[in-house]
Amino acid sequence: MFRKFLEEGELPYCKGCGHSLVANNIDLALQKNNYSLLDLIVVTDIGCHGIIDKSFKTHTIHGLHGRSVALASGISAGINNPKKKVIALVGDGGATIGMQHIIDAAHNNFDITVIVHNNMLYGMTGGQPSEFTPYGFKTTTTPEGMKRAGYDICSMATTAGAKFVSRVIGTTDFSDVLAKAFATKGFSLVEVMEICPSYGVKANPGMKLKNIVEEAGLEIKNFVDKESDSYQAEIRTDLKSLFNDYDKIPVKYKSDINSPVNILISGSAGEGVQSAAEIFAKAAVSSGLNVSKKGNYPVTVGVGFSSSDIIISPNEILFTGTKDPDVIIITSKDGLDYSSSTVKSSSNAIIFCDSSLTLPETNAKVIKFDFRNKVPVKNVSLYALLYYLNYSKIFPLDALLENLKSDKLIAKLDLNKLLDFSLN
Amino acid sequence: MNNEKSIIFTDNSKIVIEALTQAGADVFIGYPITPANLLYHYASKRFSVFMAAPDEITTLQWMAGFSAVGKISVTATSFPGFALMIESINMAYMMELPMVIILVQRLGPATGTATTGAQGDLLLLNGMISGGMSVATFNFSDELDCWNISAKAIEFAVKHRTPVVILTSKEEMMTKKSMDINLLPAILKYEREFYNSDENYISYKPEKNLVPAFLPLGNEKHQVRITASTHNMKGIIQNSTVEAMNNSKRLHFKNFRNIEDYTFYELDEVPGANTIIVSYGITSHSAKEAVINLRNDGKKISHLIAKTLLPVPQKYYEILSNYKTIVVAEENLTGQYQQILFGSKPDTNIISITEFGKMISPAAIIKQVSNYV
Secondary structure, X not given: OOOOOEOOOOOOOOOOOHHHHHHHHHHHHHHHOOOOHHHEEEEEOOOHHHHHHHHEOOEEEEOOOOOHHHHHHHHHHHHOOOOOEEEEEEEHHHHHHOHHHHHHXXXXXXXXXXXXXXXXXXXXXOOEOOOOOOOOOOEOOEOOOOOOOOOOHHHHHXXXXXXXXXXXXXXXXXXXXXXXHHHOOXXXXXXXXXXXXXXXXXXXXXXXXHHHHHHOOOOOOEEEEOOOOOOOOOXXXXXXXXXXXXXXXXXXXXXXXXXXXXXXEEEEOOOOHHHHHHHHHHHHHOOOOEEEEEEEOOOOOOOOEEEEEXXXXXXXXXXXOOOOOOEEEEOOHHHHHHHHHHHHHOOOOEEEEEOOOOOOOOOOEEEEEOHHHHOOHHHHHHHHHHHHHHHHOOOOHHHHHHHHHOOHHHHHOOHHHHOOOOOO | OOOOOOEEEEEHHHHHHHHXXXXXXXXXXXXXXXXXXXXXXXXXXXXXXXXXXXXXXXHHHHHHHHHHOOOOEEEEEOHHHXXXXXXXXXXXXXXXXOEEEEEEEEXXXXXXXXXXXXXXXXXXXXXXXXXXXXXXXXXXXXXXXXXXXXXXXXXXXXXXXXXXXXXXXXXXXXXXXXXXXXXXXXXXXXXXXXXXXXXXXXXXXEOHHHOEOOOOOOOOOOOOEEEOOOEOOOOOEOOOXXXXXXXXXXXHXXXXXXXXXXXXXXXXXXXOOOEEEEEOOOHHHHHHHHHHHHHHOOOOOEEEXXXXXXXXXXXXXXXXXXXXXXXXXXXXXXXXXXXXXXXXXXXOOEEEEEOOOOOOOHXXXXXXXXXXX
8 A cells, every 4th residue: 555644664563453554544544635744743642552653754743641632632722723634543541541531522522533542451561451441351450351341432422522433343444434534524533443462362362353342332333423613712812901991099098007007807708808808908009008908718608707818008018918917807706716816816906896796805905886787798898897997097988988989889788878887 | 199100909810811921822721720710710811712621631731732833821720730730741841842830839738728828839849850850940929020920931931842830829829919010011922933944844953052943733844743752853752762861861951051041039138147038939028028127126137039949040059158047938847948959958057947827927037037147
């Protein structure tokens, strides 16, 4: 046979190995489809099939065991050019390791052809079974035969959304099937059934490949053959900088503080701790202050405590970690549980705490207020910060109100209630 | 109204993503993981190509695919995801594919605490490449570094055909601060050069600075061979021929030699000081604050902030050799950078300040350092 895509001479496989036949059929199929050498990108990985890499005259890339399909997916999405053909070669061992990649590539409909060299065992490492090894098939580590059936990759790829899937027996000319797969737009897969002459034949003397395939219930057929579009990476060209004018905070107000104030607000998830802290922080920025804010919460963001450390300072803020806070605002039981050790150890702090809560013993100054009953609980954090700001006047209340009015939250707020700090 | 400043209130994740894209990064591929989520979020709005991968191994494989066809790919993850990426980062290192991996450290071991910061992954990076090599690793000390060093990370990766790690942490990427964006200098997009000769292209033939010229897989002019297995200059797999061994060794020397021009650090020295604090990443602000307070108390103390971490720039040894006592402050249990710099049984003049599960406070640094100044 005339070779166009493979180097002349012997291929690097054991005598009788089906992999040579696969390589020659690939060459023939590519010729049938009139590809030129540099239209092709052959992606291989570890396993006997992968050493064909050096025999291809096309672009080649040789990666990690089981990952050729994922690598080919990235190449195809990256090159985004239907003129280029990306072929991923993989063994049954590699397909076992990288099954997720095959399912995922079919699911995303990446424009690649996967050729699974299924010789039913790991040939390069001594003939151990893969997840493709059929029931009853003997390998070096399962001399009694496999006790379970192997994967039917063709059915799996079809279910995952492949556009062309076929299984062939690797003893004949199957270049037409490969040519069909290569011509398919989108994801195609051909499984070639083989038997490893070094391990498979020796462990299963006298067994014919055709019979093994038949007994395993692996049908030789086209599973799917659909017209479709393939995955196209969306390339966005109209993107703007993440820094926009809307984010700029004009300094319109003034603060008289001359040293940093560390504020800890501690409440419950769902009660607006983080959003209130953000609005408060931005208001401090608009008052000419340097500000940092960090949130603390469990990974389940919708339940349990939620707290925020805010530092406001006339000077540059360096360390943003939790220091002994100057102000502790506690709006709920969760918030108290989270901050109770800080409360106990604070002697110079001033604590604003909901009336319903019992604080541990502390030398700090404590101001109790009925935050939770005065406003809906989802606004209790904002209310407590407004209360604190009205009390301390560390920057103008108007700064916070202006930031609040430009926030989408405002539509859902009753400002009269939020600014009512009377005891009744 | 202050007309000279443009103040915004932002986390550093936004700064990093904006800088990477302005420097020329094309594609972000990722899998959401705390505390790298903000990077993922901003990337989905800013990168011209954004792809959500089903897992972290796929992430790195897709990135390698994009990189092999001439794109500049970026991802962001934390230890659990990074651990899954390591074999593929080795692959990209061997294939010589440029990419940037942002590792946002959180508290381990294992899944640990996703919402608590840490500096616990540096020792893993040192020697992460099988054979004992390390990938170039940069980190930030402040928001200006997030801007400048992100751009430099892209430049280093592309110019030297190599994966690069940006090592950062939860508090650095998620804490919000007010800042003046007018202080951020313009970033020029890195203009990469592809091989453009008519002579046959040899994928791994070293040229300037031990770096082979790059040509995308799939180009119309020359065959390109890329491989992760031991190979000769043509990209043909070989066992341990002299040519193949030289090629593998070149990968180390390429990074080791070229890191010199990308050695970023901040040195704040006081004449007559015998003690120097070494910090990096999230601990740098704390150390800076400690230094200010110590000096206010009349103590003579110097400070080195390391921003290029690996391979260890030899310049650091030159600086540190002028000091009697060296204090390395970092947020992990075992003093990782101290071990990398001075070994696991350092001299008595090497002092390690560590913290596990919370940020090192300026007070903790002052307390320790006061014993030596």
